[in-house]
Amino acid sequence: MTKQLLIYERAVPVTRQRHGSWSIKAGASYDFAREVNSVPLMVAEFANSASEYAIVFGGAAGEVIPVALLGIRDGENLYVNEGGTWTGKYVPAFLRRYPFVFSSDSATDPDAVFTLCVDEDFSGCNDDGRGERLFDTEGERTQYLQNVLGFLQAYQVQFQRTKQFVANLESLGLLEPMQAQFTLRTGQRSTLSGFSVVNRERLKALPADKLAALMQADELELIYQHLGSLANLTPIAERIGVPAPAAAEPETAPPAPGDFETSGSA
Template sequence: MSKTTTTSPADNPLFYANPVPLDREKHRELKLGSGEPDYGYARGAHFIPALIDEFSAASREMPILFVPGAKGPTAVFMVGLETGRSRLVKADGSWARPYVPAYLRRYPFILGEVEGQDPLVMIDEENSVLSLTEGEALFGEDGEPSAALNNAIGFTNEFFAAGKRTEAFIELLTSLDLFRQITIETRAAGAEVQTIHGLLAVDEGKLYELSDADFLKLRDERVLSPIFAHFFSLTQIDRLRDEVQA
């Protein structure tokens, strides 16, 4: 018997149930934990958004693929073989691999885009990451952002910029018609076949058939390394099959 999974990108940011503008009065008592991060909130996701800046560092840990969407493909890390079930979140909420996706490290902060205005720092009020009792407060007694909050906001801004670079990277690949649809099948010993449809990968054959001008465009945009990191990451697909599930 085989089991089939069809991809279905979410319309809203993954994990963000109730993002609201960060407010120094409303969120003054919230604290960022100083211990080991708990990624239990990510246990129900088999894909995590990925950034082009991460491809090289993460390629030895997780498959990097692309999911089609109404606005174009999205880069993702595959972290599970079944819909709604991660294989990389352990029972205690820790991450099973050395590299933790930036998307998880940014949560519960995010930048909201409002037309005609600067991006606004927001926070998911329904998160399980922040605490009222443990860690460093987001704001000091004077109402100013703490060092922990400034670091989180800095990282959120870096993530936003990297997201724009990732969008440009994908737009370039799309314009050169370099994506192909793939189906992934894996099978553990004595278990049913896991089949995942609806994914995209860079077509290596098309890459090497590009004209000199188009290939040089990829070189000049400095995206050849991420493309090859994507190719290398696909060797990690079967490794997910053997990951002990929480």
């Protein structure tokens, strides 16, 4: 299985035979995301993310997707403090679904069959009843596992919508590579590259019918949320070298299906 997956170490299919007596003890630690400086972001999350993260577009040609920048240097997440607590107000759904994930033999086929997997290296996985059971004593899925499936199914729907949004931006020629330079508190210079943003001038030059189509699809609003979020690049860089504040402890358990516009609490 590909490591899509940034944060997954040993994701295997969830089965009654292998995990029939397993439980998941979710906690408030985001240590698993400590070395991730960006994560995929679904379009349904733009509104809640734009106030504190820089939303940009990353990925190889044909696989471009919006991402929330969490740091400006490799292997550094500036939103996880020393205790493993998430210090932002909103936790991206990509992280909230951990330790679960869907896998598929085809990342591009919308009709592909998806298999629910769990990262067995997650510290909350156990066989002694701590947390939420995956299967009941009859071998049936628990309500917890049903909620997990519902959340991941909703995530997959949002993923397809997000891919269509990016495809529209690319077809209109609106994305362009960007490089950002920062002067850190230490006086050192740092450069961030390898991502794209919407070109404002190209956007304003679009024919009226194209702009109207973007507006009707609610994609013009998404574009301006993305552009407005770029003001967060400097505040993100300013987190370097500053002790991360304590924050309310969001749960890592997946929230209810479709809960992409709320906080990270389960």
